[in-house]
Amino acid sequence: MDNPNPDNRGEFFDQFLDDYYAECDEHLVSIRRSLVALEDEINTATLDRTLLDNLFRSFHTLKGISGMVGLSAAEQLAHHLESYLRELREGTVLLSNSGFQALVSGVSLLESVINARRNDQPIPSIDETVERLQTVSSDSIPGKTSEPQASESEVNATRWLIEFTPTAELAERGVNVNSVRSRLQEIGQLIQAKPVVKAAGGIAFEFIVATNADKSALVDLETDGLTFKPAPVESAPRAKDNQPVATIAPASVVRVDLDRLDELMRIIGELVISRTRLEDQLTELKRVTPPGLWRSLQETSLSMSRQLRDLRESVMRVRMVQIGEIFERMTFVVRDLARESGKKIIVQLSGGETEIDKFLVERMMDPLMHLVRNAVSHGLETIAEREAQGKRSEGLLSLSATTAGEMIVIKIADDGRGINRRLVLDRARARGLNQGSTEIDDAALLDLIATPGFSTRDEADRESGRGVGMDVVKKATEELGGRIALATKLGEGTTFTIELPLTLAIAEALIVSVNGQRFAVPQSAVREVMEVESASTKVLENNEIISYRGKVLPLLRLARVFEMNYQRGEKFHVLVIGEDTNAVGLAVDRIIGQREIVMRAIKDPLAQSRGIAGATELGDQRVVLILDVGALRQLAVTSQH
Amino acid sequence: MITSLGSLRKVKSTQAGSGLEAIERLAIEPVDLIVLDLNMPDMHGMEVIDFMRKHQAYRNIPIVVLTTKGEESSRTQALAAGANRYLTKPFDPRQLADVVGSLLNAS
Numbered sequence: 001m002d003n004p005n006p007d008n009r010g011e012f013f014d015q016f017l018d019d020y021y022a023e024c025d026e027h028l029v030s031i032r033r034s035l036v037a038l039e040d041e042i043n044t045a046t047l048d049r050t051l052l053d054n055l056f057r058s059f060h061t062l063k064g065i066s067g068m069v070g071l072s073a074a075e076q077l078a079h080h081l082e083s084y085l086r087e088l089r090e091g092t093v094l095l096s097n098s099g100f101q102a103l104v105s106g107v108s109l110l111e112s113v114i115n116a117r118r119n120d121q122p123i124p125s126i127d128e129t130v131e132r133l134q135t136v137s138s139d140s141i142p143g144k145t146s147e148p149q150a151s152e153s154e155v156n157a158t159r160w161l162i163e164f165t166p167t168a169e170l171a172e173r174g175v176n177v178n179s180v181r182s183r184l185q186e187i188g189q190l191i192q193a194k195p196v197v198k199a200a201g202g203i204a205f206e207f208i209v210a211t212n213a214d215k216s217a218l219v220d221l222e223t224d225g226l227t228f229k230p231a232p233v234e235s236a237p238r239a240k241d242n243q244p245v246a247t248i249a250p251a252s253v254v255r256v257d258l259d260r261l262d263e264l265m266r267i268i269g270e271l272v273i274s275r276t277r278l279e280d281q282l283t284e285l286k287r288v289t290p291p292g293l294w295r296s297l298q299e300t301s302l303s304m305s306r307q308l309r310d311l312r313e314s315v316m317r318v319r320m321v322q323i324g325e326i327f328e329r330m331t332f333v334v335r336d337l338a339r340e341s342g343k344k345i346i347v348q349l350s351g352g353e354t355e356i357d358k359f360l361v362e363r364m365m366d367p368l369m370h371l372v373r374n375a376v377s378h379g380l381e382t383i384a385e386r387e388a389q390g391k392r393s394e395g396l397l398s399l400s401a402t403t404a405g406e407m408i409v410i411k412i413a414d415d416g417r418g419i420n421r422r423l424v425l426d427r428a429r430a431r432g433l434n435q436g437s438t439e440i441d442d443a444a445l446l447d448l449i450a451t452p453g454f455s456t457r458d459e460a461d462r463e464s465g466r467g468v469g470m471d472v473v474k475k476a477t478e479e480l481g482g483r484i485a486l487a488t489k490l491g492e493g494t495t496f497t498i499e500l501p502l503t504l505a506i507a508e509a510l511i512v513s514v515n516g517q518r519f520a521v522p523q524s525a526v527r528e529v530m531e532v533e534s535a536s537t538k539v540l541e542n543n544e545i546i547s548y549r550g551k552v553l554p555l556l557r558l559a560r561v562f563e564m565n566y567q568r569g570e571k572f573h574v575l576v577i578g579e580d581t582n583a584v585g586l587a588v589d590r591i592i593g594q595r596e597i598v599m600r601a602i603k604d605p606l607a608q609s610r611g612i613a614g615a616t617e618l619g620d621q622r623v624v625l626i627l628d629v630g631a632l633r634q635l636a637v638t639s640q641h
Numbered sequence: 642m643i644t645s646l647g648s649l650r651k652v653k654s655t656q657a658g659s660g661l662e663a664i665e666r667l668a669i670e671p672v673d674l675i676v677l678d679l680n681m682p683d684m685h686g687m688e689v690i691d692f693m694r695k696h697q698a699y700r701n702i703p704i705v706v707l708t709t710k711g712e713e714s715s716r717t718q719a720l721a722a723g724a725n726r727y728l729t730k731p732f733d734p735r736q737l738a739d740v741v742g743s744l745l746n747a748s
Contacts (some may be wrong), residue, residue, distance in 0.1 A: 168669040177665045178658075192704035193683065195664045318694045363732065392712045 017118075020069050022255050024114050027058040031107055032328045034058075035100075041328040042100050045208065056085040062110065072314040074113045078128045080133045081106045087137055092157050094191055094447070099136035105129055105336060113279040131340055133386040143530045157188065157210040160218060167225075175224045177205055187217050203206075233238060258358055261319050267325065268312050269598035273617050275305060276595070314598035321361055321412070323401045330372045337376040344383055344394040345376060351401035356408050360480055360500055364410075367473040371412045372497050373398070374470075379416035379494050389491065391415070407482075407524060408502055413495040424448055442561050446486040450474040464524045473569060478630030481507065481522050485579060499524075509597045509616075510575070511624065512588040515559045515565065520597050520616055521575060525629040527583070528576040529591060534568050546585065548576065551609040557587045558627075561611055577629050586622025586627075611635060652741070660684025666690065672702055674744055677724070677738070679708040679715065687722060694723035703744040707732060 034055050041047050059082040066074035083105065087093045109129045116123045164180050184190055188211025196206050196217040199620045208231050210216070282301055286294055327349045338345040380395035387393055396415045401408060421440060428448050440448070448454065452471040477484045482500035501507060501524050509520040509528070537546050537555065544555040555574065559565075574585040613628035655670065657663035659682045666672060670744035675693075687708065693699040705726045706719045716727045726740050 166665045166668045171665075171669055177661045181661075193661060195661065195684075195692055197698070201696075201698050205665075390712075392714070545669060 005087050011378055017069060020065055021114065021118050023065060023333060024062060026253070027062050028107070028111055028114075029325055031055060031058050032332065033324075035104060035107065036331055037330055038095070038103075039100060041213075042095055042097055045094065046091075047090075047095060052085060052089045056082060056089060059085055059480065066114075069117075071113070071117050071123075073123050073126050074117070074455065077110050077113060077130065077357065079108060079636050080130050081110070084133050084137050091159065091191065093137060096507050098137065101339075102132040102136045104332065106133055108332065108336070127246055133289060138174055155255070157212050159191065159210045160188075162207045162209060162218070162221065162226055162228045162230050163200060163233040164207065164226050165198070170225060173224075177239060180205070180221075180224075180226065181207070183221070187211050187213055258316070258319075261315065261358075264315050265319075267307070268315060271308055272312070272596060272598055275301070275308060278304075306417055315357075316357070319358050320355035321358050321504075322352060323354050323356050323361070324349070325410075326361060326365060326368065327399045327401075330369065330399060333369065334372060337373065341377065342382060343376070343380055346394045347381060348396065348397050348398040349400070350398070354401035354408060355502075356401075356405055356500070357502060363476060363480060364498075367476045368410065368412070368498075370473055372399070375412060375414040375416065375494065379414040379418075381417050383438070385417075403502065404499075407499045410498045410500070411495060412498075413493065415493040417447070418487075418490040418492055418494055419445065420518075421445060426455070442486045442488060445488070446470075446474070446484070447582055475630070479628075481524055483579070484527075493559075507597055507599060509626070511588045511592040511595050511618070512573070512575070514562075514588050515561075515562065518592065518618075518622075519558065520595070520624050520626045521586070521629065522596065522626065525577050527576050527578075530574050530576070531571055532574050532587075533571050535570075544587075546574070548583070548585070553583055553585045554636055555585045555587045556632060559587075561635065562609075578633050582633070584633045586629075586632065597624075658682075660686065660689045663689055665692070667699060667702075669694070674703045674705065675740060676707050676741070679719070687718065690719065690722045690724055701736045703747075705737070705740055705744065707737065709720060 034051050037279060038047070038051050038055070041051075048309060058077050063082055066072075066078060081103065084093075084106075088095055088099075093099070095586045106129050109126060112124050113126065115121075160194075162180075164177065166176060170176065181190065181193060184207050190207060190209055192206070192208040194206055196204050198204050223502060230605060273458050278301055282294075282298060287296070291296070325448055331347050331349070334345055334347050337343075375397055376395075380397065381389070381391075383393045384476045386395065398411070398412075398413045400411045403409070420587065422447060425438065425440065425448075428451075429568070431454065433448065433451060433454070449475070450470040452469075454469075454471070474484055476499055477500065480500055482498060484499075485497045486494070487497070488494040497532035501522075508523040508524055510526060512519050512521060532546055537544050537547075540552075544554050544557065547553070553576065574587050574592050575588065576583055576585055578584050595618060597618075599614050599616060611628050612633045613631075614627055615623050618624055642737070655666055657666050659685050660733075663681075664679070677686050677689060681689075683737075686708065690704055690706075693704065695701060703725045704723065705728060706724045707728045707730060708715070709730045719727050725744055728737060728740065
């Protein structure tokens with residue numbers, strides 16, 4: 001840097017800052033991943049060396065680059081985190097529970113400090129957290145003498161391995177495992193105490209003590225039959241059963257702006273459209289072209305189609321990120337919430353390696369976080385409540401992701417108290433939302449709690465930083481072409497299942513026609529397609545209905561929604577959308593076929609219209625509107641009264 | 642409290658306040674049976690069970706787990722690790738005496 005003074009910011013410096021934030025993000029992701037793995041090793045004597053090295057390196061880098069951009073709060077914080085890591089690495093302190101908590105809060109604060117700088121907000125104070133880190137650095141063993149010890153000197157502490165063989169005689173003289181242990185705690189830091197069986201079959205205890213005291217302090221012990229020798233140097237990183245923690249090696253990664261990938265995707269979209277056009281033209285050529293030539297043309301067209309698909313998938317893969325990154329963030333939120341509310345929570349993660357489009361991740365981050373917060377704050381009970389019900393005291397929160405076809409399925413499940421239907425119904429009635437039914441199924445329950453402004457929580461609870469409600473969660477999911485479902489049982493827990501398309505840019509769609517106008521319906525939203533005779537529909541209170549699987553299915557005539565003139569034919573087609581009792585039938589004239597479509601949002605507000613999600617172009621250069629299934633279903637539900 | 646059971650039945654009993662102490666008792670006097678809590682300072686009851694079952698000399702000493710942890714997973718774990726019985730607090734002293742008696746008679 002020519003000029004390290006942060007007040008003198010030029011364009012160059014801005015560019016530099018962008019790089020700084022991006023690099024911070026990478027290190028924070030890697031740190032969080034390592035911390036999650038490190039949590040399993042609290043209170044163990046030999047920590048996984050690779051994990052510690054990775055953490056140490058990341059903190060060290062963050063310290064360096066924060067110094068370069070003049071963000072001294074981040075620099076100092078990273079320095080203290082690094083120091084604690086150094087002690088853990090050298091084995092002079094044991095990773096205690098409070099030590100781990102200090103690490104976690106240090107990392108959270110580091111992230112807040114960096115974000116505060118990025119958003120030009122006031123930098124939070126780091127004093128308290130730094131103090132915590134300093135405390136755990138020199139005091140990891142409970143019962144240790146309180147005499148202050150400089151952490152520098154602890155670095156030079158020697159580790160001794162002391163062996164004690166208990167006998168009845170010694171016990172009579174008051175020399176037993178407890179007295180030995182407390183004597184050792186006076187000499188230094190007790191790192192390990194464990195029983196071993198000797199070759200002859202007798203039992204002995206092995207203690208490892210780290211101390212600055214010299215040998216003479218230990219010689220005393222020999223009179224009581226204890227032996228001591230320098231502890232063996234920490235063994236090589238111990239083999240772990242599970243996979244080594246994947247860490248991103250920053251050097252082998254290229255950062256690309258998402259916009260550039262969007263541009264690439266747009267070009268591929270154009271190519272898909274051109275090829276569809278080519279195929280249509282080929283069909284026309286068939287009559288006038290010699291068969292041999294036509295066949296080879298068609299082969300070329302087909303292989304181009306395959307290559308296009310490969311290209312598309314490759315670019316899509318570049319956009320994909322592992323959902324585990326988000327899960328890990330959530331684990332941290334859960335930890336904080338659990339501590340605040342005095343609950344014990346075990347978080348189970350599975351399918352973290354499942355990949356999802358970066359764009360979708362960004363959009364779903366807040367909604368998913370909301371569901372997790374809800375599960376912790378409202379779903380899971382306190383320890384006392386759980387024990388009273390005979391449940392294990394730790395609440396279970398499981399986050400899982402799998403792929404199913406073109407969709408990714410994310411589940412957020414807790415084994416907490418479940419949603420109380422009666423309370424929800426009472427609340428709904430008080431707000432005039434309920435028509436007096438006393439029984440509702442899970443889907444209807446979800447619709448109720450996702451009604452904008454609906455909350456069974458008191459205002460005070462809603463103040464606690466939950467920015468979005470269930471309505472936003474549902475809306476966000478549907479806007480992305482996904483679906484959300486709820487399963488809850490009182491006293492047993494709640495599961496939210498979110499299905500999202502793997503990517504948004506290109507989707508399979510059904511092309512339908514209404515009054516000569518064509519529309520595209522994303523196939524992921526359609527549950528069933530059927531042919532219906534006009535004579536079999538009934539009109540009930542101004543609503544057209546048909547019977548469907550023993551139930552009533554309200555029909556939504558697209559022609560009416562979009563105010564087109566239409567003639568009722570003898571037969572028409574119905575696309576069933578939505579779940580179970582909330583299903584709605586979209587009535588269209590004809591199904592034309594199935595196509596790959598390239599989604600384009602309609603950005604001009606004059607052209608935007610309710611029920612239309614965007615537009616696409618088919619091969620014949622005519623624009624086809626893409627239906628917004630979520631909005632249409634909402635329209636059908638609200639028009640029913 | 643539990644010690645008083647011993648006097649009832651001509652059984653000599655001794656107590657240990659932690660997992661390490663329990664193992665120390667094993668080292669310095671013959672033990673026919675252990676009544677073990679799971680939640681102990683310094684060494685968890687499960688570790689004590691593992692330690693005992695791994696070593697020839699203590700493999701056959703019956704272990705009765707007596708703990709407040711009533712859930713099924715803890716029970717299954719303890720029994721799988723080699724505990725002979727699993728009782729939960731609060732407990733019926735007569736039941737404990739019966740269990741101890743039958744295990745001692747069997748061995």
